Amino acid sequence: MDESVQKIGIVGSGSWATAMIKMFEDNARGKDILWWVRKEEDLAYIKSYGHNPNYLSAVKVSVKPDNLFLDAKSVIQQSDIVVLNTPSAYLKQALKDVKSDDFANKIVVSAIKGIIPHDNLIVGDYLTKTYQIPLQNIVVIGGPCHAEEVSSEKLSYLTLAGKDDNTVERVATFIRGRYINTVLSDDIFGVEYGAVLKNIYALAAGVCHGLGLGDNFIAVLISNAIQEMETCLSAIDPETDRDINASAYLGDLLVTAYSQFSRNRTFGHMIGKGYTVQSAQLEMNMVAEGYYASACIQNIVQRYQLDMPICHMVYEILYHRQPANAEVKKLVAKLT
Incomplete structure (x- = not known):
């Protein structure tokens, strides 16, 4: 496993984000998982009980209390791999305090299957335009998969697409496991627009x-x-x-x-x-x-x-x- 990556950050607190927390906890053992949770009351509940109260509430998560944040900037600054997993319409709000420098030298993964409203840009294009993230540092996750089946450990396949084969494989290393197979692709635009x-x-x-x-x-x-x-x-x-x-x-x-x-x-x-x-x-x-x-x-x-x-x-x-x-x-x- 890639020893240069020590911390993986998730920005989002819905069903797919919760399922990915479980997926990384199972398949990226030994790595710190950081999690941005949108609502203070949800963060407090997760700290106390180890479950997301609103989405996939039966799924046990083991994120350390000190690794739960209400601001995305802290998660992004501290992570080696950043996974963006909010609805597309809410991404700009989630990243409102984040600057281009916060993404410097990070691998940025989009698990968002949507277009940024008003900007009319897929997430990859929005990230390169707004935060000057090199396309080689961006990986897109495609399906077919549903959070409910991933969280219940039903065998699923995820397609990881990017322009740099090494970067795509580095991310895949932390995702593939007993119930997740990965398919690697260079069709970053097709996979994202297809989603x-x-x-x-x-x-x-x-x-x-x-x-x-x-x-x-x-x-x-x-x-x-x-x-x-x-x-x-x-x-x-x-x-x-x-x-x-x-x-x-x-x-x-x-x-x-x-x-x-x-x-x-x-x-x-x-x-x-x-x-x-x-x-x-x-x-x-x-x-x-x-x-x-x-x-x-x-x-x-x-x-x-x-x-x-x-x-x-x-x-x-x-x-x-x-x-x-x-x-x-x-x-x-x-x-x-």
Whole structure:
């Protein structure tokens, strides 16, 4: 194990962050785990009881009390590897006091499957632009995986993507273990954009399920979605030779579109059942990244003049308040 790495910091305190705490505790033994927790009352609870009170509360975590922080800056400054694991919409707030120098010489891992709203940037691009982090120091974690299954030690595969093979392997060393296999990739842009897109498609699947459409139709929807994803990734990054059927793309899409644990599918199902966007957001305790991603991806669609009817349908339903049933009917004629 890499002896130059002594401290691994996690910025985020939701389900996926909690599952990753357990994963690092199991697979990076002997390393200090530092954890930024957003709410003071949650931090106090974790210190007292060793459980996250709001997310995956049955999972035992063993982070030392002195390694729990309410400010991300302290975690980042003290860590050799920094894992960013907040919803994309909250990343800027979490890093509000952090400066470029705080990230100097760190390996920065993005476990965020979303786009930064308003900036319309994937996390990797946002980090290089805002904090001048070299792309060679950034690693992106892709699926397919759900926090609930990782935390219950069900065999899972994580794709780690980056431009520097040595950096990617160093991170993988602390992740792979008895119930985690790792797949290494150089397609940092494709893996990150693919993770953004699959949330939109899972939301579309949820809408259709909520409207009463069955498995036969949703299978056609998802087979069209992977083709749409390939079109988009090829336009954004045409130089990379990727297999769209690999687990980081098709696998992550399938698990997000079909799993009971998928918050994006759940959110879409509520919309299909007639919930407003606001009421669905209030009822869910977790962020559905596909909502924010839908608006951001429209900029890419327009920039590259892409034909992406599934993404367009979701955008019309969420942001233009178009009736879900009417938009799905329009989509039906475009599917093959």
